[in-house]
Amino acid sequence: MSLIIESLNHQIIDGNKTRNLLSNIDLSVSQGECVALMGDSGSGKTTLLNLIAGLEPIQQGSIKVADLQLGQATEKALSELRKKQIGIIFQQYNLLSSLSVRDNIEFSARLAGRYDPLICNKLVNQLDIFSLLDHYPATLSGGEMQRVAIARALCAQPHLLLADEPTGNLDEHNGACVVTLLVELAKRQNTALLLVTHSVNVAQKMDKIYHLAKGKLSLVKGAF
């Protein structure tokens, strides 16, 4: 199992009171499995991805990624995990502005120790970003940045891929192509994919669909 979440609770400070953003969440994603996470804006989807990536401290419950218990891991172990095992496609892309598109894509793969020019070139062609390789992020459109962020994450062949609305800035056609590609690569690379989306069409392409509302996670499609 790539990801196991058990009895996870997470509170946030909302004005002068605390709010239970995540209540008693259980979720497991195995290698090669593609899972969609849906829910209204503000329901806590990005927060859940940040917790899984070890970017926010766990308050209560447990998250295990690739056999590492995040709550008990050192900062160094968490940083190694992010480098080597977890790919993240952030909602805001987080491309490195001082690096060209080519270097952005290669950087993560090299950090993970898995840079393979054949895999990178193939992804660049599949995502149709070859002509952008020598450009810098600031000169790209939102959809172009999104495709570069996807290439960067996939190039490192992560164990677990967290994608936060990866098609949010793409038109219907490009969005559908990108999701098909994500699913195909997750299956081929045996990567667990957890993908946040507001699109029912995108979610339908996943093996399972979960819905987050009022802190509770429920399965709406897939094996019970």
Ligand SMILES: Nc1ncnc2c1ncn2[C@@H]1O[C@H](COP(=O)(O)OP(=O)(O)OP(=O)(O)O)[C@@H](O)[C@H]1O
């Ligand atoms: N560090 C924080 N401190 C306090 N509140 C926070 C913090 N981070 C997020 N929140 C709040 O937690 C709630 C959930 O935010 P989150 O970004 O996880 O939502 P989301 O489901 O990803 O929404 P969207 O679909 O709009 O991206 C929001 O009400 C947000 O204002």
Ligand SMILES: [Mg+2]
């Ligand atoms: Mg979000």
